[in-house]
Amino acid sequence: MANIIISPNKYIQGNGELENIAKHTNNLGDNFFIIISTSGMKRVSNIINHSFSNSDSNLTFEIFNGECSETEIKRLQNLFQQNKCNVVIGIGGGKILDTAKAVAFYENVPVVIVPTIASTDAPCSALSVIYKDNGIFDKYLLLKQNPNIVLVDTKIIVNAPSRLLISGMGDALATYFEARACRRANSLNLAGGHITLAAETLAHACYKTLLLEGYKAKLAVNNNVVTKAVENIVEATTLLSGLGIESGGLAAAHAIHNGFTILKECHELYHGEKVAFGAISQLVLENAPMEEISEVIHFCKLVGLPTNLSELGIKNINKDDIMRVAEACCAEGETIHNMPFDITPYDVYAAILTANKLGSKLS
Known part of the structure; x- marks a missing residue:
């Protein structure tokens, strides 16, 4: 059996780096499906919209329902398809990021991971932890690859609890x-x-x-x-x-x-x-x-x-x-x-x- 190490295609970390998200993602696609929380929308949507303001890309924001479950993943897949998107961006904590990775896995499209908190090691992995709708652990979903991009803005991280x-x-x-x-x-x-x-x-x-x-x-x-x-x-x-x-x-x-x-x-x-x-x-x-x-x-x-x-x-x-x-x-x-x-x-x-x-x- 071989020794194996895997990692994201690109890891980016810095103070204020979310302002450059359009530049970092312009080679992945042009119709972005952004999974985000209500609080995340208030904190970062203006930054993201401004970053993409000089591009021809389309942005679809969708509020996460709170649990990384099969039910939520399928709901988001349907919306991804309806909006004819070609890239998933997950912005938030571990469950949002795992959900974004799962949606991208099932839709076979690139995924960009933007943690707004540093509460788990989920962002870089080719793994989603799936829970039942009631919050009890269900299973690990092993993905075929790690995220295409992990973008960490430490200015955002330090403003979380x-x-x-x-x-x-x-x-x-x-x-x-x-x-x-x-x-x-x-x-x-x-x-x-x-x-x-x-x-x-x-x-x-x-x-x-x-x-x-x-x-x-x-x-x-x-x-x-x-x-x-x-x-x-x-x-x-x-x-x-x-x-x-x-x-x-x-x-x-x-x-x-x-x-x-x-x-x-x-x-x-x-x-x-x-x-x-x-x-x-x-x-x-x-x-x-x-x-x-x-x-x-x-x-x-x-x-x-x-x-x-x-x-x-x-x-x-x-x-x-x-x-x-x-x-x-x-x-x-x-x-x-x-x-x-x-x-x-x-x-x-x-x-x-x-x-x-x-x-x-x-x-």
């Missing part, structure tokens, strides 16, 4: 540990091959960047300003994590996230917030050195990521519920089976409860 960037750090936090587990297990990555040295290096650089720059970036974003630390963290959460996860592989941390989606108490949490606790739980599963577990928990506390069940919204622990989460984590096809040893629901149950105690006690 800081909790979103912190969530992105939580998602990125698992990148190195999951890639490391997949390498040890010789598991296949999302590209269908084994991890390359480049992918593992990117994943490790992602983790080190979080530790070095995460707290400084949080303080800057709290003041809605772009600093070098912010640029570095946005690149880590978007590009380094995206490539590291996709070409490194997913393991227990994301499976544990998926398991927690069955509990209504966790539905108000962002993806990366649950993944961060999943990373701590994965380290417990691995029986990682205490120094490493402490380093991760300290980082989470420093930037404001959940380290225990109470911070996940589970104020009263029902052990039957935790076992249901564990059983969901171990479902057939889940990424927890990429770990380098066999795992049972009881193992996950024990790791979650132990991670909860560690996260509650360690400073």
